[in-house]
Amino acid sequence: MGAAVLPLLFFTSIWAAVGIGGPIVTPRGPNQKLIQCLLMLTAFCCWLFWLCCYLAQMNPFIGPKLSRSAIYIISQSWINPLKEG
Numbered sequence: 531m532g533a534a535v536l537p538l539l540f541f542t543s544i545w546a547a548v549g550i551g552g553p554i555v556t557p558r559g560p561n562q563k564l565i566q567c568l569l570m571l572t573a574f575c576c577w578l579f580w581l582c583c584y585l586a587q588m589n590p591f592i593g594p595k596l597s598r599s600a601i602y603i604i605s606q607s608w609i610n611p612l613k614e615g
Contacts, residue, residue: 533588541580549573 552573553566596604605612 533585537584538581541584542577545573545577545580549577 549570549572552569556562556565556569602612
């Protein structure tokens with residue numbers, strides 16, 4: 531199961547708007563370049579964090595821990611015989 535394209539495009543466009551549009555509307559002043567750099571870095575870091583969290587849900591490192599009785603109940607409801615081992 532792969533990543534859905536719509537959420538990727540949606541959130542990428544939001545963070546692109548913040549990273550591109552934010553520096554354009556910064557007020558003039560002695561720290562304008564610093565504020566622009568901070569806005570671009572913030573947008574990139576937030577987008578990268580969101581992307582890592584979103585993609586980590588597709589292949590999690592830790593799976594559910596099920597008891598033997600839960601495994602038996604699931605195998606019976608799915609009509610899937612248990613194999614030894």
